[in-house]
Amino acid sequence: MHKRWLIAPALLAVGALLAACSGGSPTSTGASDEKVTITYGVWAGTQTPAMKEIAAAFTEENPNITVKVEERPWPEYWSTLQTGAAGGTAPDAFWMLAQNIQPYAAGDQLLDISDAIDSEGVDLAKYPKAVLDLYDQGDGKIYGLPKDVDTNAVWFNKAIFDKAGVAYPSADWTWADFRETAKKLTDPAAGVWGTAAPIDYQGGYYNTIFQAGGQVISDDGKTALIDTPEAQAGITFWTDLQADGSSPTLQQLSDTEAETMFEQGKIGMYMSGAYWALKLYDNKEIQPNVDIAPLPVGEERATVTSGISNVGYAGTKHPDAVKKFLIFASGEQAAEIQAKSGAVLPAYAGTEKTWMAAMPEFTNLQVFIDAKEYSVPLPVQGNAAEWQGEQTKYLTDAWNGTATVEDATKQYADAIDKVLAE
Structure with a gap:
């Protein structure tokens, strides 16, 4: 899900049939006995059934407000987004990513829900501070609340480990351990690689x-630091895996995504997020062989964290109804619905065990929850979607071994600086 968040920000356009439910200047609030319908834009995936259940649960509590879930495939969701925001046909409520929010907040296209959070007594301490901070635009407004939280770990295929006679990862394994394990698992004759090393930031x-x-990025958000020695060391971890032949090439990963290759039993280890759990769980062929280990440790232990936020369109005709729904959709009841589906690790504190219980055969899901303790916010300064979207342009040669990491990151840092200066 989140790995593919490299498309420039946009707002989901809805059809003419739904135009009456959104767009234009705020008029009706939906707070009276008037019956209204609001739209809720999501992208296609394993979460849609839970989102529809959340919409139904909200309407049960608020009979005068019907929520219509509008799903679009990736990347169509994002490619039609900008048109919807500019043309007044964006959904009333929709999913937002931290790396995409800045242009929409700056363009006054998002609904400020600060007043509703105060009046409803929402306890912001129930949400991961790191994720809340990602959406803070420094303007004193709150545009939404997180519905889920991401951390990363290593998914691994026990059958590949067993066939190679390699011990499963330990909780305190290191970068060197990971690299050596990847080499041992790689079997060119069998078409099996120890790991996958795509150019994947999150x-x-x-x-x-x-x-x-x-x-x-620097703490003040003004300068790229991806060309510092420490950052270059972190990138070299991945280019070394490519140089070792322990990963499919970038061309092979372009032809068949790493997730698919893992599910096909062609990759022994893959770093990714908790959002991948349900898809693997539902794959009954590979599920018995899937396990989870913490990320290997470098100079320190760390994982980036983020999450989807439920936000509203500033041009909605029903702002009060939308605010009420946004608070519900990121609240405890909705989090429990999400957790029971297994589709996502909810952001709302106290619902993690429900998520784990939805996939009992995955006995090590606690790894993702423990990772919150050492998580750091996903870098999203400035127009992050734009500068993150340039990663393949500047880093591909380093991954392919035709440029040094030092040269590639210097060029990329210069490009990031130009975006940050805009």
Whole structure:
């Protein structure tokens, strides 16, 4: 899900049939006995059934407000987003990513729900502070609340380990252990690689940059630090795996995504997030062989964290109804619904055990929850979607071994600085 968040920000456009439910200047609030319908934009995936259940539960409590869930596939969701925001046809409520929010907040296209949070007595301490901070635009407004939280770990295939006679990862394994394990698991004759090393910021190299003691962007958000020695060490972790032949090449990973190759039993280990759990759990062929280990430790232990936020459209005709729904959709009852589906690790504190119980055969899901203790916020300064979207342009040569990490990151840092200066 989140690994693919590299598309430039946009707002979901709804059809003409739904235009009456959103767009234009705020008029009706939905707070009276008037019956209203609001739309809720999500992208396609394992979460949609739970989102529909949440919408139904909200309407049961608020009979005058009907919520219609509008699902679009990735990347269509994002490709139609900007048109919807500019043209007044965006959904009333929709999912937002931290790396995409800045242009929409700056363009006054998001609904400020601060007053509703105060009046409803929402306890913000129930949400991970790191995720809340990701959406803070420094303007004193709150545009939404997180519905889920991401951390990263290593998914691994026990059958591949067993066939190679390699011990399963330990909780305190190191970068060197990971690299050596990947080499031992790789079997070219069988078409099996020890790991996958795509150019993936959230599930991949951001984690190792922070583990090396580095940063991607300076604390003040004005300067790229991806070309510092520490950050370069974190990226070298991945280019070494490519150089070892322990991973499919970038071309092979372009032809068949790493997730698919893992499910096909062609990859022994894959770093990714908790959001992948249900998809693997529902794959009954691979499920018995799937297990989870913490990320290997570099100079320190770290994982990046983020999460989807439920936000509203500033142009909705029903702002009060939307605010009420946004608070519900990120609240405890909705979190329990999400957790029972197994589709996502909810952001709301106290619902984690329900999520784990939804997939009992995965006995080590606690790894993702424990990782919150050493998580760091996903770097999203400035127009993050734009500069993150340039990663393959500048890092591909380093991954392929045709440029040094030092040269590639210097060029990428210069490009990031230009975006941050805009």
